[in-house]
Amino acid sequence: MPALSSRRRLLQNTGTGMGTFALASLLQSERLAAAVxxxxxxxxxxxxxxxxxxxxMILLVQTGAPSQMDLFDPKPELQKRDGRVHSEKxxxxxxxxxxxxxxxxxxxFRRHGECGMEFSEAVPHLASQADDICMVRSMHTENxxxxxxxxMVHTGKVFAGRPSLGSWICYGLGTENQNLxxxxxxxxxxxxxxxxxxxxxxxxxxxxxxxxxIQSQGPxxxxxxxxxxxxxxxxxxxxxxxxxxxRDRQRLYPGDSRLQARIANYELxxxxxxxxxxxxxxxxxxxxxxxMYGTDNDITRDYGTRCLMARRLVEAGVRFVQVLTPNTNxxxxxDQHSKLKGGIDAIAAQVDRPSAALITDxxxxxxxxxxxxxxxxxxxxxxxxxxxxGRDHNRHAFSVLLSGGGFRPGHVHGATDELGYRAVExxxxxxxxxxxxxxxxxxxxxxxxxxxxGREETLTDAVVSEAQTVKxxxxxxPMPSEG
Numbered sequence: 001m002p003a004l005s006s007r008r009r010l011l012q013n014t015g016t017g018m019g020t021f022a023l024a025s026l027l028q029s030e031r032l033a034a035a036v037x038x039x040x041x042x043x044x045x046x047x048x049x050x051x052x053x054x055x056x057m058i059l060l061v062q063t064g065a066p067s068q069m070d071l072f073d074p075k076p077e078l079q080k081r082d083g084r085v086h087s088e089k090x091x092x093x094x095x096x097x098x099x100x101x102x103x104x105x106x107x108x109f110r111r112h113g114e115c116g117m118e119f120s121e122a123v124p125h126l127a128s129q130a131d132d133i134c135m136v137r138s139m140h141t142e143n144x145x146x147x148x149x150x151x152m153v154h155t156g157k158v159f160a161g162r163p164s165l166g167s168w169i170c171y172g173l174g175t176e177n178q179n180l181x182x183x184x185x186x187x188x189x190x191x192x193x194x195x196x197x198x199x200x201x202x203x204x205x206x207x208x209x210x211x212x213x214i215q216s217q218g219p220x221x222x223x224x225x226x227x228x229x230x231x232x233x234x235x236x237x238x239x240x241x242x243x244x245x246x247r248d249r250q251r252l253y254p255g256d257s258r259l260q261a262r263i264a265n266y267e268l269x270x271x272x273x274x275x276x277x278x279x280x281x282x283x284x285x286x287x288x289x290x291x292m293y294g295t296d297n298d299i300t301r302d303y304g305t306r307c308l309m310a311r312r313l314v315e316a317g318v319r320f321v322q323v324l325t326p327n328t329n330x331x332x333x334x335d336q337h338s339k340l341k342g343g344i345d346a347i348a349a350q351v352d353r354p355s356a357a358l359i360t361d362x363x364x365x366x367x368x369x370x371x372x373x374x375x376x377x378x379x380x381x382x383x384x385x386x387x388x389x390g391r392d393h394n395r396h397a398f399s400v401l402l403s404g405g406g407f408r409p410g411h412v413h414g415a416t417d418e419l420g421y422r423a424v425e426x427x428x429x430x431x432x433x434x435x436x437x438x439x440x441x442x443x444x445x446x447x448x449x450x451x452x453x454g455r456e457e458t459l460t461d462a463v464v465s466e467a468q469t470v471k472x473x474x475x476x477x478p479m480p481s482e483g
Contacts, residue, residue, distance in 0.1 A: 043182040045174040048442025053406030056314040057372040061324045063193040064334030067381035069420035071120045072399040074109035077418040093144045093393040096386040103385035106341040115410030122348045125356035134407040136400045138414020138423035144393040149378030150195040152430050163203035166320035168459040170209045172443045177317030181212035186306040188327040189217040204452045207258045216306045293357040302326045304354035338390035372405030383419040396422040405440045408475045431460040431467035439469045
């Protein structure tokens with residue numbers, strides 16, 4: 001590893017985007033493109049298994065588990081039975097729910113759009129997009145602890161070490177813009193959310209498919225510019241030496257994907273100097289667009305900036321973008337074990353408007369049909385009270401919002417029981433959702449494989465999970481008959 005650190009210092013001191021290194025990288029593009037089908041670590045574009053409606057995906061990660069019966073899944077019976085003991089003993093995660101008493105939602109619901117989809121008053125901006133949203137009310141998962149739940153949504157399994165959804169998609173499709181990362185991560189500028197970098201790790205896939213963190217404050221990419229300037233001839237000489245050292249080490253360790261990824265990342269950095277910083281300079285946006293995302297407001301500025309950056313990235317050809325919640329209310333801002341209403345009000349005020357703006361903006365630019373937007377936490381909340389004013393974790397039911405990418409607009413899929421505790425109708429597992437997302441990107445979840453430890457691995461662990469593409473979520477599905 002010291003040799004790799006020395007290479008990093010060399011690049012920082014000499015510049016990665018000038019002279020021989022950048023030129024050599026660009027001249028090699030045609031050769032690399034020709035070899036891409038035989039190079040599992042390449043991010044060059046690859047053909048999907050089938051013609052897809054979608055080309056890219058934006059994942060809006062709502063860390064902490066938003067409460068489905070307070071946002072998207074109204075339960076009149078829960079309102080009626082407020083304070084009564086639930087007839088079924090619920091599966092709690094923490095203490096505080098022992099009384100098993102039902103707690104009504106503090107929010108009113110009403111119908112929105114021509115489709116009449118019901119939303120809580122807590123998310124009025126998302127509600128305004130009802131006719132462009134496919135709402136899944138029947139999600140369920142396998143674990144009610146945050147790290148495991150987040151890994152389930154992101155990787156398909158509760159245990160650590162598996163590749164993320166974004167890594168699988170980029171492995172299957174590569175990316176259209178070789179001057180930008182295939183997989184971009186826009187986390188809170190104040191730190192990491194629960195789950196940390198595991199949420200965009202490439203696991204045992206080649207390291208080139210790991211998410212690249214992009215900063216929304218200050219320079220978008222760290223170490224992109226040299227710490228001090230050198231004469232052009234000296235820069236070319238050092239870059240030539242660096243390239244020789246890299247290739248020598250590759251010959252010594254031909255199977256080390258980490259080294260291959262580092263070399264590819266440095267070459268990418270050279271190309272990014274030509275495009276990335278200008279792309280992510282939001283000053284070129286109109287005042288109307290900036291205001292729509294809420295970048296002029298202290299409450300929405302952080303998340304709005306990152307949602308706008310996400311749009312610019314997919315517009316420029318980035319394959320997968322992950323936007324995480326702000327950390328101003330803790331690193332699990334949707335986790336309301338007490339003071340539910342105050343907690344929901346605080347985080348909803350930050351993410352509701354920018355999330356809706358992203359859908360509107362993509363649609364106005366003709367990008368929504370080819371871009372999947374997914375809004376999701378890791379699980380849901382219980383219908384009973386915890387600590388009198390909160391709700392504990394619930395793995396048996398949660399809601400997910402999908403927009404664009406060929407998903408069925410203005411549609412509500414599935415249902416929970418009368419109190420919102422369990423998904424009971426048209427149930428959708430995380431593996432089913434992953435299979436459906438891959439399908440919309442032209443990828444067969446059973447055919448997208450990677451040999452690991454002698455086993456052909458898939459995102460959905462298809463043999464074990466029996467995952468299915470949920471055709472009822474897709475625009476091509478027949479509409480239900482009238483009456």
